[in-house]
Amino acid sequence: MKNRLKEIRAIRGISQEELADILGVSRQTISSLENGRYNPSILLAFKIAHYFGMPIEDIFIYEEEDDDGR
């Protein structure tokens, strides 16, 4: 699964640390999400989408061949 988290975060001008604090996760989790090493739970995906005020599918892009999940 691809995502536009890094791009959206940069547009909003907030750091990984700040976003991590807001979402209640570690900075490393944000970093892993942005690098595509880790896919979030549906709950975290909703939290991120809610924070940025965007639909989930505008941030996370599902790809059919990506069946591994994480």
Place this chain on the structure above:
Amino acid sequence: MEDKIRQQKIKAFIMGGVAYLLGTILYDALGYKKSYSREIFGLIFLVIGRSLYDLYQYKKYPKIKEKEKQLEKDERLVFIRDRAAYITNNIVFAALIIIWFVSIVKGNGELSDYVSCFIAFIFVVMELVKYYLSKRI
């Protein structure tokens, strides 16, 4: 913040080691005979030392401790812990089967009995936990 938490964990680990050493040194200084109680004495010091150090850290840096508690629930770390536990379980299971096989080949009946019981115990606990979780999730 996360770097500070990591530093504090390293400090706490070192403090635990120092407390353990202090306990064993004190045990020797008191002139007791060397036995398993020396290690137990050291462990008691370790637990007390770590508890006091954690309390001191909590009083001095309450925000860092709050963040540490919050990070315990971080889903990526929970995932890493679960995966690590799963891999460790498989490695331990494989190691036990190897030990059991070697003990059979070498004719060590007592050891193979103990290892068989332990493997059966792990297997039963694993199945019980799976059953419990399948009912809850």
